[in-house]
Amino acid sequence: MTKYRALFVEEAEDKNYTQALVERSIDDLPKGEILIRVEYSSLNFKDALSAHGNKGVTRQFPHQPGIDAAGAVEQSDVDAFAPGDSVIVTGYDLGMNTAGGLGQYIRVPASWVIPCPTEMNAKQAMHFGTAGLTAQLCINKLEKMGLTPSQGKVLVTGASGGVGSIAVALLAHAGYEVVASTGKLEQTDYLQSIGAKSVIDRANLQEESKRPLGQADYAAAIDVAGGVTLANVLKSVKHSGSVAACGLVENPNYPGSVFPHILRNVNLLGVDSVEIPLEEKRTAWEQLAMVASLPALAALNQEIKLDDVVSALTSIVEGNATRHFLVDML
Numbered sequence: 227m228t229k230y231r232a233l234f235v236e237e238a239e240d241k242n243y244t245q246a247l248v249e250r251s252i253d254d255l256p257k258g259e260i261l262i263r264v265e266y267s268s269l270n271f272k273d274a275l276s277a278h279g280n281k282g283v284t285r286q287f288p289h290q291p292g293i294d295a296a297g298a299v300e301q302s303d304v305d306a307f308a309p310g311d312s313v314i315v316t317g318y319d320l321g322m323n324t325a326g327g328l329g330q331y332i333r334v335p336a337s338w339v340i341p342c343p344t345e346m347n348a349k350q351a352m353h354f355g356t357a358g359l360t361a362q363l364c365i366n367k368l369e370k371m372g373l374t375p376s377q378g379k380v381l382v383t384g385a386s387g388g389v390g391s392i393a394v395a396l397l398a399h400a401g402y403e404v405v406a407s408t409g410k411l412e413q414t415d416y417l418q419s420i421g422a423k424s425v426i427d428r429a430n431l432q433e434e435s436k437r438p439l440g441q442a443d444y445a446a447a448i449d450v451a452g453g454v455t456l457a458n459v460l461k462s463v464k465h466s467g468s469v470a471a472c473g474l475v476e477n478p479n480y481p482g483s484v485f486p487h488i489l490r491n492v493n494l495l496g497v498d499s500v501e502i503p504l505e506e507k508r509t510a511w512e513q514l515a516m517v518a519s520l521p522a523l524a525a526l527n528q529e530i531k532l533d534d535v536v537s538a539l540t541s542i543v544e545g546n547a548t549r550h551f552l553v554d555m556l
């Protein structure tokens with residue numbers, strides 16, 4: 227019986243949640259077609275919510291979180307995968323109510339599994355994780371609406387976070403002029419080092435205003451915040467520009483009006499990285515593999531061990547993290 231180490235979250239009677247590193251058995255894993263030995267994982271806002279008992283993410287405890295995993299197939303019940311294959315799993319139910327990538331083993335349906343592109347290894351894949359996949363999907367959606375670097379500045383909110391920092395790096399590499407919005411102005415040099423042309427204080431975007439439109443500064447934006455920030459971002463995009471909205475760190479609701487849409491032709495584009503078809507994820511992973519050696523990716527990741535995950539997840543939930551966390555699971 228193979229034993230492995232995992233982050234395990236338990237619910238106490240007083241509804242407090244405890245996070246501990248425990249030894250589990252692969253017999254504890256759910257049924258599934260592919261058993262994967264996880265080599266690397268990465269941390270996301272959703273992992274922090276799951277680990278702190280958010281029932282919107284994880285209904286049942288005890289639970290092994292982790293929405294990201296990259297590693298090698300150990301056993302396969304399907305012809306498409308063989309032991310030793312390098313694979314990536316992100317999203318669907320992984321780490322929500324299915325034991326996730328913050329354990330050294332996962333067992334999942336074959337329909338969740340993507341072959342790791344040959345241009346990148348498991349570690350490079352988790353330099354991106356769901357955060358990088360989401361950033362790439364946001365850029366793809368903006369470009370599908372016609373965005374090109376010549377149209378002007380692109381604003382990224384939550385720029386020091388996982389999605390935000392990778393979006394900054396990918397956009398800059400693609401030739402865009404990136405404006406990074408952050409609550410951590412002391413991280414200005416860092417944000418510029420990964421590709422931001424300029425850095426603004428996120429407080430500027432959090433002031434509620436009754437004005438229907440603001441100054442049209444940006445060709446497009448990627449927003450992880452929602453709330454007043456999203457309403458203000460929509461007001462500051464140029465005619466026919468687009469905003470890719472993927473997050474809710476500030477507020478899932480936003481006090482918006484139709485004016486940016488009907489007076490400036492601004493598009494609000496929704497981005498989901500979790501439930502989209504596997505083929506769409508695969509295409510985005512192939513795009514990410516082409517830039518896997520970008521120096522900014524190593525700079526924006528902080529490599530940690532499983533033993534460090536509990537404190538790292540606390541820093542995420544408190545909004546204090548300044549790097550994307552890559553977790554060495556070996």
Ligand SMILES: NC(=O)c1ccc[n+]([C@@H]2O[C@H](COP(=O)([O-])OP(=O)(O)OC[C@H]3O[C@@H](n4cnc5c(N)ncnc54)[C@H](OP(=O)(O)O)[C@@H]3O)[C@@H](O)[C@H]2O)c1
Nearest residue numbers: 271360384385386387388389408409473474475476498499
């Ligand atoms: N749609 C999808 O498929 C998908 C996929 C991945 C993530 N997401 C969502 O995207 C969001 C970001 O995820 P993440 O993993 O990048 O999180 P993260 O690493 O924790 O980064 C979030 C960043 O947002 C900023 N922030 C924190 N609290 C804030 C507040 N109250 N108001 C405004 N900004 C705040 C901070 O950056 P600064 O200090 O630099 O401002 C923080 O670093 C989350 O809501 C997550 O659920 C969605």
